[in-house]
Structure formats: C-alpha cells, structure tokens
Amino acid sequence: xxxxxxxxxxxxxxxxxxxxxxxxxxxxxxxxxxxxxxxxxxxxxxxxxxxxxxxxxxxxxxxxxxxxxxxxxxxxxxxxxxxxxxxxxxxxxxxxxxxxxxxxxxxxxxxxxxxxxxxxxxxxxxxxxxxxxxxxxxxxxxxxxxxxxxxxxxxxxxxxxxxxxxxxxxxxxxxxxxxxxxxxxxxxxxxxxxxxxxxxxxxxxxxxxxxxxxxxxxxxxxxxxxxxxxxxxxxxxxxxxxxxxxxxxxxxxxxxxxxxxxxxxxxxxxxxxxxxxxxxxxxxxxxxxxxxxxxxxx
Amino acid sequence: xxxxxxxxxxxxxxxxxxxxxxxxxxxxxxxxxxxxxxxxxxxxxxxxxxxxxxxxxxxxxxxxxxxxxxxxxxxxxxxxxxxxxxxxxxxxxxxxxxxxxxxxxxxxxxxxxxxxxxxxxxxxxxxxxxxxxxxxxxxxxxxxxxxxxxxxxxxxxxxxxxxxxxxxxxxxxxxxxxxxxxxxxxxxxxxxxxxxxxxxxxxxxxxxxxxxxxxxxxxxxxxxxxxxxxxxxxxxxxxxxxxxxxxxxxxxxxxxxxxxxxxxxxxxxxxxxxxxxxxxxxxxxxxxxxxxxxxxxx
Numbered sequence: 050x051x052x053x054x055x056x057x058x059x060x061x062x063x064x065x066x067x068x069x070x071x072x073x074x075x076x077x078x079x080x081x082x083x084x085x086x087x088x089x090x091x092x093x094x095x096x097x098x099x100x101x102x103x104x105x106x107x108x109x110x111x112x113x114x115x116x117x118x119x120x121x122x123x124x125x126x127x128x129x130x131x132x133x134x135x136x137x138x139x140x141x142x143x144x145x146x147x148x149x150x151x152x153x154x155x156x157x158x159x160x161x162x163x164x165x166x167x168x169x170x171x172x173x174x175x176x177x178x179x180x181x182x183x184x185x186x187x188x189x190x191x192x193x194x195x196x197x198x199x200x201x202x203x204x205x206x207x208x209x210x211x212x213x214x215x216x217x218x219x220x221x222x223x224x225x226x227x228x229x230x231x232x233x234x235x236x237x238x239x240x241x242x243x244x245x246x247x248x249x250x251x252x253x254x255x256x257x258x259x260x261x262x263x264x265x266x267x268x269x270x271x272x273x274x275x276x277x278x279x280x281x282x283x284x285x286x287x288x289x290x291x292x293x294x295x296x297x298x299x300x301x302x303x304x305x306x307x308x309x310x311x312x313x314x315x316x317x318x319x320x321x322x323x324x325x326x327x328x329x330x331x332x333x334x335x336x337x338x339x340x341x342x343x344x345x346x347x
Numbered sequence: 348x349x350x351x352x353x354x355x356x357x358x359x360x361x362x363x364x365x366x367x368x369x370x371x372x373x374x375x376x377x378x379x380x381x382x383x384x385x386x387x388x389x390x391x392x393x394x395x396x397x398x399x400x401x402x403x404x405x406x407x408x409x410x411x412x413x414x415x416x417x418x419x420x421x422x423x424x425x426x427x428x429x430x431x432x433x434x435x436x437x438x439x440x441x442x443x444x445x446x447x448x449x450x451x452x453x454x455x456x457x458x459x460x461x462x463x464x465x466x467x468x469x470x471x472x473x474x475x476x477x478x479x480x481x482x483x484x485x486x487x488x489x490x491x492x493x494x495x496x497x498x499x500x501x502x503x504x505x506x507x508x509x510x511x512x513x514x515x516x517x518x519x520x521x522x523x524x525x526x527x528x529x530x531x532x533x534x535x536x537x538x539x540x541x542x543x544x545x546x547x548x549x550x551x552x553x554x555x556x557x558x559x560x561x562x563x564x565x566x567x568x569x570x571x572x573x574x575x576x577x578x579x580x581x582x583x584x585x586x587x588x589x590x591x592x593x594x595x596x597x598x599x600x601x602x603x604x605x606x607x608x609x610x611x612x613x614x615x616x617x618x619x620x621x622x623x624x625x626x627x628x629x630x631x632x633x634x635x636x637x638x639x640x641x642x643x644x645x
C-alpha cells in the first residue's frame with residue numbers, strides 16, 4: 050500500500066479539501082425524518098434499532114462527504130456504546146468509506162504496553178482495516194512500536210496526541226518541565242523523532258500529531274517543533290477553533306495539516322432548514338472553502 | 348449498587364486474595380487439547396473459530412479463578428482484535444464473571460474529551476456493565492468527569508494510569524517537572540484529589556490508580572502521595588514484579604492494593620504438566636499465597 054501521508058496530501062490536493070469529517074453517531078441528534086422512517090419497523094432490541102438508524106444515517110452521509118473531505122474520522126467511543134453491533138458497523142463503515150475513495154482515520158486514542166498495543170494495532174489497522182489510528186503516547190516508545198512498525202512496513206498512519214483541544218488539557222500537557230518547555234513540547238520533539246523514519250515523497254511522515262485548534266499560539270509553537278509531521282487538528286467549529294487562526298499551521302503549499310469537524314457538519318440540520326443531507330453538505334462545503342482560502346493564501 | 352472500593356476490599360478479605368486475574372485471549376497460546384477438540388467443527392469464518400475457542404477457554408477458566416481472585420481484568424485489546432464477535436464475548440464475559448461473584452475490571456485505558464469520554468463510560472460501565480474501568484488521564488479533569496460522575500453516583504470504579512509497568516514508561520512519566528517531582532507524582536497528587544469525593548466505609552476511594560510492580564521504589568513513593576487510593580498493580584510475574592517488593596504497598600491491615608497477573612496464570616500449562624485448568628489454578632494459588640503472606644505480615 051502507498052505511503053499514508055502521501056495518500057493524505059494527494060487527497061487534500063485532488064479534493065481541494067483539508068476537512069476531515071468526524072463520524073460521531075449520537076441517537077439523540079439524528080435527523081427527525083430519518084427516525085420517523087424507522088417507526089413501525091420491528092427490531093430484535095433497542096440496540097438493534099439504534100444501530101440500524103446509525104447505519105442508515107452514516108451510509109447515506111458517506112457518498113455526500115467523500116468527494117469533499119480529505120478523510121473521515123470514526124470516533125470509536127460512539128460505536129462501542131452500541132455494543133457488538135456497533136463494532137460491526139464500525140468495520141463495515143471503514144470498507145464503505147474506502148470504496149468511495151475516502152481515507153479512514155480510526156479515532157481510538159489507544160495506548161498500552163507493547164504486547165497489548167500489538168493487539169490494538171492489529172484490531173484497527175488490520176482487522177478493521179483503517180488507514181490510520183489516533184494513539185495516546187503516555188506509555189512511551191515501546192508502547193508505540195507496534196503502531197510505528199505498521200507505519201514503516203504497511204503504509205498505515207498514526208496520529209499521536211500532542212496537545213488536545215479540551216479545556217483541562219492544560220493540567221498535564223502544559224505543565225512546565227525542569228528541562229524547559231511544556232510536556233506537549235517534549236511530546237512534539239519525541240513525535241518528530243518517531244516520525245523521522247517514515248517520511249514519504251510528499252515530505253511528510255506517516256507519523257502525525259493531534260494538535261487542537263482551540264490553542265492557536267501553542268499550536269504554532271508545536272508546529273515548528275515538528276516539521277514534516279502532518280497535523281490532525283480537532284476543535285474546529287463547535288469547540289471554538291476558526292479558520293484564520295490556523296493559517297500558520299499549513300506549509301507554503303497549503304499542505305501539512307487537516308482539520309476535523311464532527312457535529313457541526315453531520316448534525317448541520319439542527320441549524321439549517323431543508324433536507325439533512327443537503328444541510329451537512331452545505332456546512333462541509335463552507336468549511337472546505339474557508340480552509341482552502343486560508344491555506345492557499347500562504 | 349454498593350461502593351466499588353468497599354466491594355473490592357470485601358472480596359480481598361473474603362477470598363483471602365489480592366490477585367486480579369487478567370484475561371488476555373491469545374490464539375497462539377491456547378491449550379493444545381482445547382484447540383484439538385475444535386478440530387472438525389465447522390465455523391462460518393476463521394474469526395468465528397477463534398472467538399469460539401476464546402469463549403470455551405475463558406468460560407472454562409472463570410469458575411476456577413472466581414473463588415481465588417479479588418477480581419478479573421478483561422484486556423479489551425484482545426477482544427477488539429477478534430472484531431464484533433470478540434466484542435460480544437467481552438460483554439458476555441462480564442455477566443458470567445459477575446454471576447460467579449467476581450468483580451470485573453475492564454482494562455480499556457480509555458481517555459478523550461468530555462463528550463467522547465461520556466460515550467466510553469456508557470459503553471463500558473453501563474452497556475457492557477463492568478464494575479470498573481482503567482482510564483488514561485492525559486486529557487485532565489474534564490475528560491475524566493464522565494467516569495468520576497459514575498463513580499460518585501452508581502457504585503462504579505476507575506483506575507487512573509499513574510505509572511505504567513513498561514520500560515519506556517520513564518520517557519514521559521518520570522520526566523522532572525519545574526515544580527519538582529515527576530509527572531507520575533503530579534498524576535498521583537491529582538488522583539488523590541479526584542479520589543477525595545468517593546471514599547467508602549473501607550477508607551478507600553472508588554477512584555484507584557494503576558502503578559506498575561516493575562518499579563518498586565517509585566511505587567512506594569507514589570503510594571505515599573495517594574493514601575486512600577486503591578492500587579491496581581500490573582507487571583507481576585511475567586514482567587518481573589515479585590511479591591516481597593510489593594510489601595510496602597499494602598496498609599497495616601494488608602489492604603489497599605490488588606495485583607494483576609495475566610499470562611503467567613491463564614497460560615500456566617506452558618510450564619506445568621497435566622490439565623491446563625489445574626495448571627492455571629495451581630499458579631493462581633501460589634501467587635495468592637505469596638501475596639497474602641506478604642500483605643498480612645504488615
């Protein structure tokens with residue numbers, strides 16, 4: 050399989066899109082007409098009803114978002130909360146997105162000791178078949194090695210948590226170290242080392258980093274510590290991140306970063322009249338244009 | 348439901364056991380006679396064959412370990428690697444262990460922003476129904492709150508990663524902070540704060556901490572920073588931790604810590620002749636006795 054970062058940068062240029070659409074199925078937020086169409090159908094259990102609704106929602110959405118997004122990001126938590134059938138839907142969704150020409154990032158934030166990390170890497174990058182996985186680096190190098198080995202050998206990608214988008218991220222990630230700088234800055238330097246062995250023709254590594262859009266100045270400093278590391282930027286829109294704040298995170302060709310939005314896109318029908326699929330597509334298109342403009346102005 | 352830490356301490360005293368048996372199903376390590384008995388049976392796929400073997404292995408093992416262990420710990424990675432059927436087995440296993448009077452710790456090491464952490468907490472503590480969950484604290488307080496809320500309101504427990512058992516844990520967890528002490532020590536102090544609102548009649552909180560057995564002196568220092576926080580200690584046996592090194596982690600009544608062993612117990616047939624179930628039970632009994640002696644000598 051081709052190098053992950055090369056495939057990601059190619060997708061950004063071909064689709065003229067830095068957007069990663071996050072798939073977070075939440076029953077309470079599903080479009081009312083989709084739920085109404087389910088009325089009267091019989092299901093074995095309420096879990097089966099829920100997963101059937103998720104399936105219809107996400108499989109309807111995918112063809113609309115595939116052409117306009119660099120990748121989709123599947124948030125595992127929501128699939129786990131739907132049990133075994135939720136897990137089956139996750140696996141089916143990976144294949145469906147890929148068949149539509151869309152890269153798939155499994156947002157699982159896994160991290161454990163080496164032997165266990167090996168099982169997680171197999172679960173998500175082989176059995177489910179995602180193109181990339183988000184990972185938590187708290188265990189250090191030996192816990193990351195099973196993921197990094199697949200990056201080097203099989204064209205898969207990882208995104209390592211360096212600075213998350215939530216308010217409490219400061220408690221541990223911003224803490225000042227005796228050596229100088231913050232824990233996130235140390236993580237950024239380590240990520241640059243982990244990334245060094247996996248640089249592709251695009252100049253970017255298949256070892257990427259998660260850096261939140263909600264802390265623009267910190268993000269810029271982290272960007273500089275990790276040249277060649279592609280960024281996956283959460284926190285856009287609903288969490289407060291805006292396109293102009295992200296300008297400095299793209300390189301001179303407008304590459305090197307992709308930006309996630311989940312609820313603001315897939316549940317756009319809450320704020321836009323008309324068909325829910327049209328609402329999602331319109332919201333995505335606005336975000337795509339805003340980011341394209343900012344990135345290409347570099 | 349009764350307070351988690353009270354239930355855990357009660358189980359330790361009633362079963363005279365500090366052992367947490369880790370359930371890590373690994374097809375390559377299953378007992379040869381169990382695999383031989385599968386020969387000739389037809390399955391829809393090799394995944395189904397694998398999960399059927401795991402099911403027989405774990406459901407045979409549970410009645411043997413339930414009476415001699417304070418809890419069982421289900422390592423999610425191995426179940427995820429078996430796909431949707433693996434997830435179903437995880438859920439079934441939680442119920443089966445509980446029906447045998449055994450507490451269940453889901454070793455999932457989840458961690459994310461608040462809305463996603465809410466879905467993880469629901470998935471493991473409600474849908475799957477585990478008694479406790481291991482969590483990764485990198486996101487800070489707001490990412491932990493959905494777990495802590497269930498601890499306070501529903502008698503569930505969490506174990507927060509404070510110092511892991513793997514060699515590379517030093518890279519981030521031992522890093523010296525400008526304020527003095529290591530990141531793990533800061534994590535221990537934060538854990539003591541998170542734990543303060545959930546102390547039970549036993550004097551222990553349902554907010555516990557994971558502290559590896561492979562770093563005995565560090566573990567002792569961390570123990571002192573978190574009085575009232577029950578410890579879940581991995582790294583015993585196969586990873587090098589020994590019972591005498593753990594003496595200082597128990598309180599004057601021999602309580603306050605439980606110790607996990609996975610492969611050394613459930614795959615004991617590799618080193619002991621005879622029936623694989625007897626081998627596992629004998630290995631567990633030796634560990635139980637060693638720890639009981641050390642803890643009660645306090």
